[in-house]
Amino acid sequence: MAAQPRARNAFTSALSGPELTHVWSHLTAFDLRFDDCLHRVGNPIEHVIFPHSGLVALTISSREGTGAAVILVGPDGIIGGLEAAASACATCDARVHIPGEASRMSAAAFRYLLDQNPSIRRLAARFDTAMMAQAQQTALCNAAHPVEARICRWLLEVQDRSGSSKVPLTQSMLAQMLGVRRTTVTLIAGRLEAAGVLDGRRGYVQIVSREELERHSCECYDQVRSYTVGLFAPSRSESMAAIQAVKPSPRLRS
C-alpha cells in the first residue's frame, strides 16, 4: 500500500468510508518543488495530482514565449483529472509557483476509480466544473478588466490557497501569471502600496489590508468564489441559492 498523504486535499476531504480507502490506496505522497513542471502541454497525463499545500498555476503559452495563468490550483483542487478521465494530453503547463506537499495517482488508477465508483465520478466532475468556472472567468477578466484589478484578484486567489497574508510571489512571477511586463506589475504594486493595500518586499508581497484588496479587485474573484461555494454546497437548493445570491456586477472598477 502506498504511503498515506501527510495532509488532506479538498478532493480526499470530501470522501469518506470505502471511497476514501480506495482513493488513498492509490496515492503516493511527494513534494511540490518550486518551478517544477508537473504537466507539459501536449504530453500525456501520467498522474493526477492532489496538492495538500502550495500553489500550482496552469498556464498557456504563445509561440512567442509569452503566456498567462488561467487556473490556480492549491489544496482546493486536483490537477490533470479531466485529461486523465478522457485519456487526453495536457491542455496546459502545470507549474509549481509555491512549494508544498501533494499526493499523486496514476492516470490509469484514476480512470479505474471513476469507472468503478459513481460518487467519486460525480465528485471529480464537480472539481472539473470548478476549474472550468475559474478558466471562463479568467477569460472575461483578461479581456475586460484593468491590470490593477486583475493583480488584486490573483493576490486574493493566492492568499485563499496559501492561507497567509505573506504571498511568496515575486513581481516577475505575478507578471508571468498575468501575461504582462514586470514593470507594469511594479508600477501597479507602487500604486497599491501608496493606497495602503499591500507592501512590496523583495521576494514576496505582504497584503496589508485584505478588505482594501477586495475593494480594488474586479468582480471575478467574488463570482468564482460564490459559484464554487454553491457547487460544493450539500444540496441542490442550497447550491442554487448560493449562486443566485451573487448578482453580476456591470461595473468595471478602475
Place this chain on the structure above:
Amino acid sequence: MPVYKFELRDGTTGIRDDLGVSLPDREHALAYARVVGRELMRGHEQQTRCWHLNVYDEAWEKIFDIPFAGLDPTLDPLKPELRARVIEFCERVRTLRETIASAKITMRESQALVARSRGRPYLATYRGERTIRAL
C-alpha cells in the same frame, strides 16, 4: 546592455521602477514603455488618460515622456487636432493633480514640524513615507 528605468506619473508624487530593464537601445526602451503604457491603460482608458510614463537611463536622466492620451486607442476615431486638444487638456489635469498631491504633502509636513517644535506628538510617517522630509 544598458538598463532603462521607468516612472509612472499618475497625478500623485510618481511611482518608480528602480530595478529597470536591460534593453538593447533607446528604440527598444521606447517600444517597451509603450507596451507597459497600454497594459496600464487597458480596460480603464478614461481614468488613466492623464497619466504619463517617463523613461530614464541608468543615471535617471529622462529620455522619453509618454502621455497615455497619445496611446489611448479609444481616441483613435478623433481628428488629429481634436486629439491634440484632448492631450493638452489631460496634461493640465495631471499637472493640477500633481500640484494638489504635492500641496497635501507640504501641509502634512508643516503640521508635523509645528507639532514637533511644540514638543507635541506628530505624524512621523504617512503610508510608508516620512512626513518630515530630509533636507
